[in-house]
Amino acid sequence: ISVIMIDEAHERSISTDILLGLLKKIQRRRPELRLIISSATIEARSMSTFFSNRRKNSLLKPADGLPNPEPAILSVEGRGYTVETHYLEEPVSDYLQAAVNTVLIIHEKEPPGDILVFLTGQDDIDAALKLLNDEIQHL
Known part of the structure; x- marks a missing residue:
């Protein structure tokens, strides 16, 4: 595995916090491992600082001898839509x-x-699509 992506990182829980901590620890041993952390609302600078590989008083470098790159922050402008909840x-x-x-x-x-x-999983999505298609056929 060379890349791991964590999506919806802003949905914090004890499990995701432990996962991120373990990934940081793994990345210290495997500096070539790339992590992609995505979120619509997370504080990117804090996450970047958390995953920064700089260590105080340490001259450790990856096996290839090159310094660890700083985490990059990419921002993609999204669009907002008015949503009514029923x-x-x-x-x-x-x-x-x-x-x-x-x-309908x-x-x-x-x-x-x-x-x-919003549905709970792929099975519900498939079942809802079948129901919707059946209803459309009757119309």
């Missing part, structure tokens, strides 16, 4: 069917636009 007032027995029904209602009643539905 909640159900009562629990439902089949949340996937309820999500599909809600998508929004699609019928609102002007053209994107509809974002």
Whole structure:
């Protein structure tokens, strides 16, 4: 492995903090290992400082004799969109069917636009797509 990417690094938990600490420790032994830490909202300078390989009072260099490069910070300008959040007032027995029904209602009643539905995993996504395709076929 020569590159490890951590996405959504701003979603902090004890597990992600331990992971980042272990990666920093591994990177000291494997300076050729490249880490890509991505996040929409994380404080990039703090993360860069955390992963900086400079050690006080140390002349250690990687095996190739070259100094360790400083972490690079790349910033990609994103776009913001207005988001409306809708909640159900009562629990439902089949949340996937309820999500599909809600998508269809929004699609019928609102002007053209994107509809974002958060689901728990690939199985739910596949099942929701099947339900949505079935509903569209009946229309």
